[in-house]
Amino acid sequence: MAIERRTIVYDGPGGPFEGVAVSDGSWDAPRPAVMIVPNVLGAKEQDNLVGERLAALGYAAFVADVFGQGKRTTRESPDPAVYMNELNADRPLLRDRLLASVAAMKALPQADGTRTAAIGYCFGGKAVIDLARAGGDVLGVVAFHGIFDAPGYDYPTPIAPKLLICHGWEDPLAPPEAVTALAAELTAGGADWQLLGFGHAGHGFTDATMARSTRPGFGYDAAADRRSWAAMRAFLGELFEAG
Amino acid sequence: MAIERRTIVYDGPGGPFEGVAVSDGSWDAPRPAVMIVPNVLGAKEQDNLVGERLAALGYAAFVADVFGQGKRTTRESPDPAVYMNELNADRPLLRDRLLASVAAMKALPQADGTRTAAIGYCFGGKAVIDLARAGGDVLGVVAFHGIFDAPGYDYPTPIAPKLLICHGWEDPLAPPEAVTALAAELTAGGADWQLLGFGHAGHGFTDATMARSTRPGFGYDAAADRRSWAAMRAFLGELFEAG
Numbered sequence: 502m503a504i505e506r507r508t509i510v511y512d513g514p515g516g517p518f519e520g521v522a523v524s525d526g527s528w529d530a531p532r533p534a535v536m537i538v539p540n541v542l543g544a545k546e547q548d549n550l551v552g553e554r555l556a557a558l559g560y561a562a563f564v565a566d567v568f569g570q571g572k573r574t575t576r577e578s579p580d581p582a583v584y585m586n587e588l589n590a591d592r593p594l595l596r597d598r599l600l601a602s603v604a605a606m607k608a609l610p611q612a613d614g615t616r617t618a619a620i621g622y623c624f625g626g627k628a629v630i631d632l633a634r635a636g637g638d639v640l641g642v643v644a645f646h647g648i649f650d651a652p653g654y655d656y657p658t659p660i661a662p663k664l665l666i667c668h669g670w671e672d673p674l675a676p677p678e679a680v681t682a683l684a685a686e687l688t689a690g691g692a693d694w695q696l697l698g699f700g701h702a703g704h705g706f707t708d709a710t711m712a713r714s715t716r717p718g719f720g721y722d723a724a725a726d727r728r729s730w731a732a733m734r735a736f737l738g739e740l741f742e743a744g
Numbered sequence: 745m746a747i748e749r750r751t752i753v754y755d756g757p758g759g760p761f762e763g764v765a766v767s768d769g770s771w772d773a774p775r776p777a778v779m780i781v782p783n784v785l786g787a788k789e790q791d792n793l794v795g796e797r798l799a800a801l802g803y804a805a806f807v808a809d810v811f812g813q814g815k816r817t818t819r820e821s822p823d824p825a826v827y828m829n830e831l832n833a834d835r836p837l838l839r840d841r842l843l844a845s846v847a848a849m850k851a852l853p854q855a856d857g858t859r860t861a862a863i864g865y866c867f868g869g870k871a872v873i874d875l876a877r878a879g880g881d882v883l884g885v886v887a888f889h890g891i892f893d894a895p896g897y898d899y900p901t902p903i904a905p906k907l908l909i910c911h912g913w914e915d916p917l918a919p920p921e922a923v924t925a926l927a928a929e930l931t932a933g934g935a936d937w938q939l940l941g942f943g944h945a946g947h948g949f950t951d952a953t954m955a956r957s958t959r960p961g962f963g964y965d966a967a968a969d970r971r972s973w974a975a976m977r978a979f980l981g982e983l984f985e986a987g
Contacts, residue, residue, distance in 0.1 A: 670927055670931065670939075671931075677924040677927065681920040681924070684913055684920065684941065684943065687943055688913065688914070688943050688944060692943060693943065693944075693967070694942075694943035695940065695941065695942055695943065695971065696913075696939070696940070696941035696943075697938065697939070697940050697941075698927065698938065698939040698940075698941070699937075699938055700927065700930055700931050700935060700936065700937035700938065700939075701931060701936075724936070728938065728978075728982075731978055732975075732978075735971075735974055735975075735978070739971075
């Protein structure tokens with residue numbers, strides 16, 4: 502195995518954007534490709550490491566950038582959510598940047614453009630649900646502790662990408678009534694959807710940097726992290742086998 | 745592989761009961777054991793076949809009988825639910841029969857009594873949730889299109905067995921508010937629980953005999969059947985590895 506990272510600068514509305522492609526130099530043919538949409542902070546080392554785990558599974562990984570080159574924050578930034586808030590206020594723009602990111606992933610020489618998926622964390626989880634709603638040209642999406650509010654624009658149905666929603670039941674950003682509303686929306690949209698809910702887990706359950714969070718309903722949960730990753734693997738396996 | 749079935753007659757309140765043990769004659773050591781709690785009709789060939797699938801995975805399977813020897817119905821019976829209704833009206837009795845069935849499973853020579861689980865379908869799904877609530881001495885339970893209403897008696901907490909609830913979101917016997925109520929109950933009970941919900945699937949989604957059901961919200965769903973079985977396998981794997 503020879504895992505490699507490459508910085509990919511790509512165009513789109515409000516761009517340029519800067520993503521990271523992760524692949525294995527020993528591959529001799531294009532691989533099913535998985536896009537990673539980062540959380541509120543934007544693309545960072547944590548996302549690159551997810552890309553490496555995906556590449557180790559044999560997938561061409563692509564860490565997307567929906568904020569714009571250089572637009573990143575940390576938990577210590579004066580306003581960590583500044584770039585996220587811009588997109589939450591303009592969901593059509595988020596959609597268009599997601600579609601541009603998918604196009605960038607598909608253009609990677611390591612990617613089999615006919616077998617692609619997207620996963621996302623927190624805000625990125627919301628984003629990949631939007632990508633599915635938008636009829637993004639991927640076979641499926643996996644949201645980890647995403648946010649479920651509908652985007653406020655009409656979208657084409659039936660929703661073509663399959664969805665796996667991995668959800669911490671104690672997440673205050675997505676309470677049970679939001680789960681029920683999302684389920685109803687996706688069903689009305691004709692989507693092939695699954696919801697994997699974890700008792701006691703909260704927002705950010707995959708995020709080890711939130712391990713010592715003292716905010717109720719927020720924080721890392723080792724069991725939910727492990728189980729959601731396993732569920733994602735099974736989901737991607739089914740997706741690319743059938744695809 | 746040499747899959748074998750044996751009829752097991754065992755005692756319990758209101759018994760005798762008649763179960764079926766399924767194992768592989770080539771095993772040379774006790775195996776993790778999985779009890780199957782049948783649906784409204786009671787133990788039947790369909791359950792024995794599930795036992796064979798479990799035995800093929802290396803598990804000592806045991807089809808439980810909570811109705812009593814000879815007490816079985818078919819879809820064509822004048823009242824298919826006659827025995828189920830008796831137990832729905834007496835949940836403590838259901839609990840005690842489940843505990844007797846677990847004891848019978850643990851007594852099987854093929855069973856490793858320290859590594860056991862229970863799965864159940866429809867009424868049997870409700871039953872295995874009750875088994876977990878009752879602090880049944882199993883490591884975990886899996887409910888397939890179960891019913892979620894609380895049993896109306898006090899039970900010890902924290903709930904020790906882990907739970908995987910596989911649920912068809914369109915199941916009219918367990919609407920979203922029942923899901924939310926079960927989640928709240930299991931969380932309050934301190935259980936390690938997971939919910940896997942399937943969009944568009946209804947009650948009986950694993951049951952190929954319901955394939956041509958025309959009752960809305962009822963019927964077989966091939967994708968949910970396949971995915972819930974895979975999720976059960978992963979759940980049992982984690983359970984017995986850790987156990």
